[in-house]
Amino acid sequence: MDLKIDALTHRYGTTEVLADINLDIPTGRIVCVVGPSGCGKSTLLRFIGGLERPTEGQVMQLSDPPADSLNPFTFVFQDFALLPWRTVDGNVRLVLEDHGLGKAEMDRIITDVLTRTKLADFADALPKNLSGGMKQRVAIARALAVRPAVWLMDEPLSALDAQTRELLMDDLVGLWLRTPFTAVYVTHNLAEAVRLGHRIVVLSRRPGMVRKVIDIETPLENRTAGDPALAAIEQELWQLMRDEAEAADQELIA
Numbered sequence: 001m002d003l004k005i006d007a008l009t010h011r012y013g014t015t016e017v018l019a020d021i022n023l024d025i026p027t028g029r030i031v032c033v034v035g036p037s038g039c040g041k042s043t044l045l046r047f048i049g050g051l052e053r054p055t056e057g058q059v060m061q062l063s064d065p066p067a068d069s070l071n072p073f074t075f076v077f078q079d080f081a082l083l084p085w086r087t088v089d090g091n092v093r094l095v096l097e098d099h100g101l102g103k104a105e106m107d108r109i110i111t112d113v114l115t116r117t118k119l120a121d122f123a124d125a126l127p128k129n130l131s132g133g134m135k136q137r138v139a140i141a142r143a144l145a146v147r148p149a150v151w152l153m154d155e156p157l158s159a160l161d162a163q164t165r166e167l168l169m170d171d172l173v174g175l176w177l178r179t180p181f182t183a184v185y186v187t188h189n190l191a192e193a194v195r196l197g198h199r200i201v202v203l204s205r206r207p208g209m210v211r212k213v214i215d216i217e218t219p220l221e222n223r224t225a226g227d228p229a230l231a232a233i234e235q236e237l238w239q240l241m242r243d244e245a246e247a248a249d250q251e252l253i254a
């Protein structure tokens with residue numbers, strides 16, 4: 001589903017958090033949003049997901065969500081947000097309940113998404129028995145199950161160690177190559193943005209304004225570690241972020 005963020009500004013009380021954000025989110029593309037702490041990245045996701053309304057401007061849906069989408073705007077969070085008393089199967093099943101699906105259809109969807117996230121052998125496991133990477137794969141399976149029109153991903157890999165993060169990035173690329181999805185992906189990690197983003201949006205410190213939009217033409221499947229073109233983009237991102245991050249850091253201390 002194509003989205004357009006149009007002149008979006010938001011204030012909490014007298015504090016301006018986002019200022020005049022204009023941004024296109026095309027269907028089938030991963031749009032990464034980077035920026036210093038507190039610049040409004042998570043707030044922007046909430047507006048896109050319709051959880052809050054901005055003070056000014058709007059998020060426009062330029063096309064309809066797919067007819068079979070059970071939850072057009074689906075969040076994936078850093079902390080996995082799994083129910084500890086439900087099994088892997090039960091956590092995925094939860095989001096399918098109340099949609100009028102028969103048991104056989106639910107079972108079919110669950111088998112499919114657990115297979116796609118390499119969790120087929122862990123359907124009966126409880127979250128407490130899973131590694132961080134597996135927990136996040138459950139969260140991804142749960143999102144796949146409802147066939148989102150747009151994935152809203154808020155630092156989904158930030159709680160994971162570096163190796164697990166690499167594996168999960170490969171998994172996300174694999175899932176996207178199989179069925180391209182639309183995502184807005186918030187991250188602090190520039191390497192992650194360069195690995196996963198078709199478009200990278202750099203926000204300034206608060207109030208978050210769009211400082212730069214970088215489109216990366218290299219197909220996701222060709223983004224190998226050490227690629228000089230990608231390294232140059234990461235370096236450019238860091239140059240842009242550095243001043244903003246330093247200034248934001250000073251503001252937090254002051």
Ligand SMILES: Nc1ncnc2c1ncn2[C@@H]1O[C@H](COP(=O)(O)OP(=O)(O)OP(=O)(O)O)[C@@H](O)[C@H]1O
Nearest residue numbers: 012017035036037038039040041042043044188206
């Ligand atoms: N409900 C709210 N009421 C008041 N202020 C809020 C609310 N939600 C967020 N803020 C403030 O808005 C600003 C932006 O917050 P937000 O969480 O969107 O930033 P962020 O870029 O996602 O930060 P981080 O990278 O640290 O997660 C912060 O100063 C935060 O304190």
